[in-house]
């Protein structure tokens with residue numbers, strides 16, 4: 295049995311043709327799954343279905359053996375914009391998913407501070423978001439997505455707005471933290487290079503369907519040097535060719 299099982303899922307916005315059109319996709323526990331496709335092919339909609347934020351018109355989504363009805367603590371999210379609360383300090387923002395369920399304990403605070411330390415923000419716990427750079431705000435959003443140690447993390451182009459160096463650093467932070475926690479990840483991107491660097495598998499989406507699901511056979515843990523090697527470029531070319539075949 296897969297950890298997250300998307301079975302024959304169809305979703306249509308009112309007055310349009312189906313945006314997700316019979317998706318079958320199985321994700322194994324502990325794997326890093328990238329969902330790659332051109333703009334407008336339905337990636338965000340599929341992620342929102344996987345999160346329980348949208349309900350499929352037909353088909354079903356099964357998480358750990360149970361049908362998914364609504365978002366809950368089993369899921370962590372991060373979107374393209376950090377969406378921090380301006381009136382809360384960094385620590386309060388990281389603790390928000392806990393605060394929505396109960397009063398944070400000293401252990402929760404210690405965990406939040408540890409995540410901030412791991413993400414290079416040790417000295418910023420009591421700053422407000424407006425005092426941070428864009429990359430630092432994204433790190434806070436990542437810590438917030440990780441605070442509940444949810445078994446499934448859903449990320450929608452979380453680093454798209456960042457400069458290349460900050461983006462590479464955050465990719466490594468994300469990989470390291472998810473490996474340590476054994477998190478299953480669904481990461482939406484339209485960047486082939488990013489998908490190959492991060493993914494254990496890449497699902498290609500085209501016209502509302504998953505048209506390929508490619509295993510990435512690069513060594514782990516990934517290091518930035520890998521990006522300059524022939525194996526990396528060869529896999530990028532293979533993924534590109536598969537995307538071109540699907541859209542031909």
Ligand SMILES: Nc1ncnc2c1ncn2[C@@H]1O[C@H](COP(=O)(O)OP(=O)(O)OP(=O)(O)O)[C@@H](O)[C@H]1O
Nearest residue numbers: 307310313331332333334335336337338339340484
């Ligand atoms: N709330 C909505 N109401 C109506 N149509 C929508 C809505 N959200 C998305 N769509 C349409 O559904 C299609 C798929 O959108 P979606 O955001 O899922 O694609 P995407 O692959 O994530 O795109 P991008 O990479 O540009 O973010 C697009 O044609 C979009 O215009």
